[in-house]
Amino acid sequence: MSSVTDLRLRPLRPDDETEAVQAHHELAADGFEFLTGWTPDRPWADLLGQYEAERRGTDLPPDRVRATFLMAEAGGTIVGRVSVRFALNEWLAAYGGHIGYGVRPAYRRRGHATEILRQSLVLARDGGVDRVLVTCDDDNVGSAATIERCGGVLEDVVDQPGTTVPKRRYWIG
Numbered sequence: 491m492s493s494v495t496d497l498r499l500r501p502l503r504p505d506d507e508t509e510a511v512q513a514h515h516e517l518a519a520d521g522f523e524f525l526t527g528w529t530p531d532r533p534w535a536d537l538l539g540q541y542e543a544e545r546r547g548t549d550l551p552p553d554r555v556r557a558t559f560l561m562a563e564a565g566g567t568i569v570g571r572v573s574v575r576f577a578l579n580e581w582l583a584a585y586g587g588h589i590g591y592g593v594r595p596a597y598r599r600r601g602h603a604t605e606i607l608r609q610s611l612v613l614a615r616d617g618g619v620d621r622v623l624v625t626c627d628d629d630n631v632g633s634a635a636t637i638e639r640c641g642g643v644l645e646d647v648v649d650q651p652g653t654t655v656p657k658r659r660y661w662i663g
Contacts, residue, residue, distance in 0.1 A: 497605045499560040499572060499613070502541060506561065507534045509568050513594050522592050524571055526559065547576075555579055558613065562593070562606045569597040572610045576617040585650050585657050587623040588614055603636040611640060611662060621663045628656040637662070 502510060514524040528537055543549050547556030555577040562570035570593035575582060582588070589610045593603045607624070614622050624640075626633035628647055638644075642660030650657050 497562055497564040497569070497602060497609075499562055499606070499609050501545075502538060502559065502561055504534065504538065506568065510561070510571075513568055513571070516594050516596075517592055520595075524592055526573065553579065553581070555582065558617075562591075562602060564597075564602065567597075569594055569602050570606055572606050574610050574613045574617065576614070576619055578623065583623070584648065585625060587625040587659070588619055589622060589624050598632065603633065604639050607636055607640045615663070619663075621661055624660050624662060625657045626660075628658050630658075634658055 510525055511528070514528060517524040525537065527540055541559045544554060544557045544559065550556070555575050557573050557575040559573050560571065561568050562572060570591060572589060572591040575586070575588050575590075578586075578588065589607065591603060591606045591610065593606070611622055624637050624642055626637060637658075637660045641662045643662070645659045645661055647656045647658050
């Protein structure tokens with residue numbers, strides 16, 4: 491049984507493939523990409539290499555920024571994930587923010603999202619981000635409440651091209 495008190499953020503490991511891919515499929519039903527950049531035919535080691543390059547900020551494609559991609563583990567189980575981005579490109583500034591997180595459906599409404607965001611804010615600040623932008627879909631009441639619980643102040647709600655659901659944009663810090 492997972493508990494918020496033992497939740498820790500850690501890098502994705504070679505032995506996480508089966509559980510992380512399962513989580514990816516679970517969140518795909520919500521339209522959420524759990525493993526950014528993953529495809530079924532992509533070698534796992536290649537994906538891990540991408541995340542390490544993003545962490546270092548080396549060899550980044552033009553649409554990517556330095557970021558750290560971490561699993562949220564509680565009770566030995568992956569309950570969610572987070573991407574902490576240390577800069578904003580045009581798309582992130584408008585829609586994606588500094589922190590993107592997700593919690594597996596079976597672990598929602600237990601405080602995991604709040605703890606993931608709380609720990610991620612510390613990482614963002616340690617990485618030089620003083621004011622943190624966090625966004626969520628306008629209809630995601632749970633995520634909006636999580637962001638507000640962590641000090642988020644709503645700046646605006648914006649339409650995102652190609653989607654029917656606007657984005658709520660919050661600043662923390």
